[in-house]
Amino acid sequence: MASRSSYINFLDLASGDLLDVPHTPRVLPRVMTAPGVISDLDGYGSNDGDSDVCRERNIIVANMLPLQAKRDTETDKWCFSLDKDSLLLQMKDGFSPETEVLYVGSLKVEIDANEQDEVAQKLLEDFNCVPTFLPHDLQKKFYLGFCKQQLWPLFHYMLPMCPDHGDRFDRLLWQAYVSANKIFADRVMEIINPEDDSVWVHDYHLMVLPTFLRKRYNRVRLGFFLHSPFPSSEIYRTLPVRDEILRGLLNCDLIGFHTFDYARHFLSCCSRMLGLDYESKRGHIGLDYFGRTVYIKILPVGVHMGRLESVLNLPSTSAKIKEIQEQFKGKKVILGVDDMDIFKGISLKLLAVEQLLQQRPELQGKIVLVQIVNPARGSGKDVQEAKRETYLTAERINEVYGSPNYEPVILIDRHVPRFEKSAYYAVAECCIVNAVRDGMNLVPYKYIVCRQGTPYMDEAMGRKSDSPRTSMLVVSEFIGCSPSLSGAIRVNPWDIDAVADALESAITMRDSEKQLRHEKHYKYVSSHDVAYWARSFMQDLERACQDHYSKRCWGVGLGLGFRIVSLSPGFRKLSTDHIVSAYRRTNRRAIFLDYDGTVVPQTSIIKTPSAEVISVLNVLCKDPKNTVFIVSGRGRSSLSEWFAPCEMLGIAAEHGYFLRWNGSSAWETSPVSADLDWKNIVEPVMRLYTEATDGSNIEVKESALVWHHQDADPDFGSCQAKELLDHMESVLANEPAVVNRGQHIVEVKPQGVSKGLVAEKVLLRMVNSGNPPDFVLCIGDDRSDEDMFESILSTVSSPSSTAAAEIFACTVGRKPSKAKYFLEDATDVVKMLQGLATASSPKPRHLGHIQVSFESSV
Numbered sequence: 001m002a003s004r005s006s007y008i009n010f011l012d013l014a015s016g017d018l019l020d021v022p023h024t025p026r027v028l029p030r031v032m033t034a035p036g037v038i039s040d041l042d043g044y045g046s047n048d049g050d051s052d053v054c055r056e057r058n059i060i061v062a063n064m065l066p067l068q069a070k071r072d073t074e075t076d077k078w079c080f081s082l083d084k085d086s087l088l089l090q091m092k093d094g095f096s097p098e099t100e101v102l103y104v105g106s107l108k109v110e111i112d113a114n115e116q117d118e119v120a121q122k123l124l125e126d127f128n129c130v131p132t133f134l135p136h137d138l139q140k141k142f143y144l145g146f147c148k149q150q151l152w153p154l155f156h157y158m159l160p161m162c163p164d165h166g167d168r169f170d171r172l173l174w175q176a177y178v179s180a181n182k183i184f185a186d187r188v189m190e191i192i193n194p195e196d197d198s199v200w201v202h203d204y205h206l207m208v209l210p211t212f213l214r215k216r217y218n219r220v221r222l223g224f225f226l227h228s229p230f231p232s233s234e235i236y237r238t239l240p241v242r243d244e245i246l247r248g249l250l251n252c253d254l255i256g257f258h259t260f261d262y263a264r265h266f267l268s269c270c271s272r273m274l275g276l277d278y279e280s281k282r283g284h285i286g287l288d289y290f291g292r293t294v295y296i297k298i299l300p301v302g303v304h305m306g307r308l309e310s311v312l313n314l315p316s317t318s319a320k321i322k323e324i325q326e327q328f329k330g331k332k333v334i335l336g337v338d339d340m341d342i343f344k345g346i347s348l349k350l351l352a353v354e355q356l357l358q359q360r361p362e363l364q365g366k367i368v369l370v371q372i373v374n375p376a377r378g379s380g381k382d383v384q385e386a387k388r389e390t391y392l393t394a395e396r397i398n399e400v401y402g403s404p405n406y407e408p409v410i411l412i413d414r415h416v417p418r419f420e421k422s423a424y425y426a427v428a429e430c431c432i433v434n435a436v437r438d439g440m441n442l443v444p445y446k447y448i449v450c451r452q453g454t455p456y457m458d459e460a461m462g463r464k465s466d467s468p469r470t471s472m473l474v475v476s477e478f479i480g481c482s483p484s485l486s487g488a489i490r491v492n493p494w495d496i497d498a499v500a501d502a503l504e505s506a507i508t509m510r511d512s513e514k515q516l517r518h519e520k521h522y523k524y525v526s527s528h529d530v531a532y533w534a535r536s537f538m539q540d541l542e543r544a545c546q547d548h549y550s551k552r553c554w555g556v557g558l559g560l561g562f563r564i565v566s567l568s569p570g571f572r573k574l575s576t577d578h579i580v581s582a583y584r585r586t587n588r589r590a591i592f593l594d595y596d597g598t599v600v601p602q603t604s605i606i607k608t609p610s611a612e613v614i615s616v617l618n619v620l621c622k623d624p625k626n627t628v629f630i631v632s633g634r635g636r637s638s639l640s641e642w643f644a645p646c647e648m649l650g651i652a653a654e655h656g657y658f659l660r661w662n663g664s665s666a667w668e669t670s671p672v673s674a675d676l677d678w679k680n681i682v683e684p685v686m687r688l689y690t691e692a693t694d695g696s697n698i699e700v701k702e703s704a705l706v707w708h709h710q711d712a713d714p715d716f717g718s719c720q721a722k723e724l725l726d727h728m729e730s731v732l733a734n735e736p737a738v739v740n741r742g743q744h745i746v747e748v749k750p751q752g753v754s755k756g757l758v759a760e761k762v763l764l765r766m767v768n769s770g771n772p773p774d775f776v777l778c779i780g781d782d783r784s785d786e787d788m789f790e791s792i793l794s795t796v797s798s799p800s801s802t803a804a805a806e807i808f809a810c811t812v813g814r815k816p817s818k819a820k821y822f823l824e825d826a827t828d829v830v831k832m833l834q835g836l837a838t839a840s841s842p843k844p845r846h847l848g849h850i851q852v853s854f855e856s857s858v
Contacts, residue, residue: 057100057197063205065105090304094534103129141176156437185212194220203227208248218553223541225256228439233268244560253544256297258440258480291566295544302529303445318460320423334369335428340376342386345434345493350393352499357401373413425450430506432474434493440480470514472506487517565814574821576835582806586775594780595632601826619837621648656758657703678735693720704749756787763795781812789818
């Protein structure tokens with residue numbers, strides 16, 4: 001039975017049974033179906049034999065389309081225009097002129113159902129926009145419900161500790177979120193040519209959409225950029241649907257974040273909740289996710305220089321600048337531009353100004369904070385409380401420190417046209433962004449560009465074009481643009497005294513230093529604009545997808561747990577009937593089996609072999625045509641005790657340091673490294689790390705020492721393992737030992753000891769005795785077994801081996817490997833061995849009851 005947090009299939013969440021969601025109407029007549037071929041579908045038009053050359057296309061998917069909409073009062077028809085201030089529209093500058101860009105998203109207005117077809121057709125033809133018409137109830141639950149009441153507060157570190165502080169998780173809102181994402185995905189599927197198009201999904205509204213697309217198109221080029229913060233794992237893990245959202249993002253090829261902190265938190269969540277490791281690959285951070293590499297990109301978005309400068313060149317902007325200069329003549333203007341919400345820290349900013357006026361009375365009458373308040377994007381009592389506190393604080397400051405002709409705080413709480421904002425940016429001596437948590441926040445970038453000005457603005461204001469430009473920024477350390485503004489004064493917005501001191505420094509700093517800081521900032525902002533951001537992201541997306549068609553793909557998992565397993569083309573499941581057929585026609589067989597994770601499940605608490613495993617191994621060993629070995633990292637005492645009933649079984653313990661050909665023969669010790677004095681160096685160091693890392697322990701073997709950190713904190717344990725690895729490599733530089741890092745372990749063992757050497761030794765002994773193997777089976781599940789796979793391939797194919805052997809190198813689990821075959825788990829391994837046992841000669845009577853599972857190859 002499925003748990004409440006998981007669903008059997010997409011229809012459980014995205015069907016009209018849960019929410020009254022109508023089927024998305026197909027109103028797009030010309031749909032790319034193959035490279036270079038466009039067909040008319042659903043009865044639109046006729047096939048006139050024309051064909052178009054396939055152009056490169058980028059499909060941009062976001063919650064809202066970059067359009068403005070209004071209804072014409074005379075004709076009662078909808079009129080649409082491009083929103084030139086939309087980031088989605090400005091991104092096009094980063095693409096080549098030949099690239100076609102399609103937009104998928106919602107409109108800011110509600111369209112009647114009987115008008116939707118006509119509007120969709122018009123938007124596609126005139127603007128390359130594909131609207132997603134969400135029913136009103138669904139839109140409300142999706143956006144105002146799950147996005148704004150669940151995800152947005154959580155991503156800004158706000159937990160619903162009590163009913164008055166955030167809304168508790170509501171599964172109906174989650175279902176609405178999934179349903180809306182499904183509708184967005186359906187619209188993408190109507191227009192996509194999956195072989196050639198790139199899809200770029202934006203922001204937290206659409207985090208499970210990638211799962212729907214990846215399920216339909218396994219190799220689609222799919223990128224995602226998060227424009228908000230990503231919280232630390234301690235915050236994110238409280239979300240009941242945390243795994244579904246993480247897996248949705250991991251179905252992308254490239255995931256972008258504004259800062260390293262946000263990316264680090266995401267990677268930490270993947271490590272702690274999904275057990276995924278990441279590494280830097282040639283400067284790029286990559287997550288290995290079922291054979292696919294999901295790349296992480298860290299790049300803050302920029303502003304559109306041309307758009308800002310065009311506004312600065314408007315006569316209305318120059319006139320407004322002169323008006324503001326006259327209004328605040330003799331005063332220094334500090335500017336704030338923020339949305340009205342609880343995370344922008346407006347009231348904290350006002351308290352800092354109040355503190356500054358209190359500790360520096362001489363500044364009274366000489367400084368003014370102009371706070372422009374943008375309309376709130378959300379609703380609720382939190383917004384109302386923030387607005388009430390802001391007004392009360394401003395009134396108090398003006399009453400105490402103001403005069404009949406002077407107000408130290410001016411609140412502009414109305415729609416402010418772009419030209420007016422640009423004028424305030426150009427006049428302000430200092431700009432302060434004091435958010436307690438924010439995604440990117442481009443206000444500082446816009447301020448810098450407006451302070452630089454343009455030649456036209458200089459001429460209109462009577463200012464020399466070569467006159468020095470200055471700007472000063474006070475920015476919160478909790479916003480995304482902070483790391484890229486090295487000349488800004490960074491503050492903790494909660495520290496009122498420190499913010500007040502920062503404002504004082506900003507307005508009293510020498511002009512020469514202000515000029516240097518401004519030049520540094522302007523150079524960065526002008527070179528890292530929105531076009532640079534978009535171009536860089538798409539280039540990395542292309543790089544991340546370059547090996548899509550060099551691998552085979554399998555879809556695995558149900559519902560929102562769906563993911564793609566991507567493996568090399570020759571990699572396939574080992575079918576029992578195929579290997580049994582080869583087994584029957586061969587006479588000199590070598591069989592190598594790993595232990596943990598291969599014949600015994602890795603997760604099993606009971607580590608001893610089952611009676612079934614002992615029985616099967618006994619049958620295989622008693623066949624005179626077989627040489628069977630267990631090759632394990634475990635100690636020889638455990639292995640010899642567990643496999644005492646298997647008299648003819650060979651055992652290689654501690655990765656081959658000890659070897660026994662059968663139960664009656666003596667243990668052989670590897671001659672390559674008899675000197676184990678290095679253990680006296682290693683053990684004290686490992687003990688230091690064990691004491692410093694709660695949950696870690698040391699496993700002492702006869703030939704090796706292993707430091708385990710499986711039960712430690714994932715991040716700290718991984719960090720300590722890396723440090724221990726570096727430490728060991730330095731202290732053992734001149735010792736006959738090697739250091740390896742594996743799954744939750746760091747192992748130090750003698751040089752020249754490996755499972756690969758065991759396989760080579762056994763195979764060469766068969767060759768030298770005049771019985772070269774004609775059948776080799778090797779099964780293992782971890783990195784140490786890769787040595788065996790490599791060894792049997794090189795040994796059997798060497799000139800000394802006269803016979804052409806049938807080789808079956810098989811890993812456990814679908815994952816990248818040197819092996820050609822895979823089996824799903826230890827249960828599959830045992831079933832396959834049972835198949836070989838029943839085919840053994842002579843056929844043993846006591847195995848007649850075994851049910852052999854014959855599986856066809858994938």
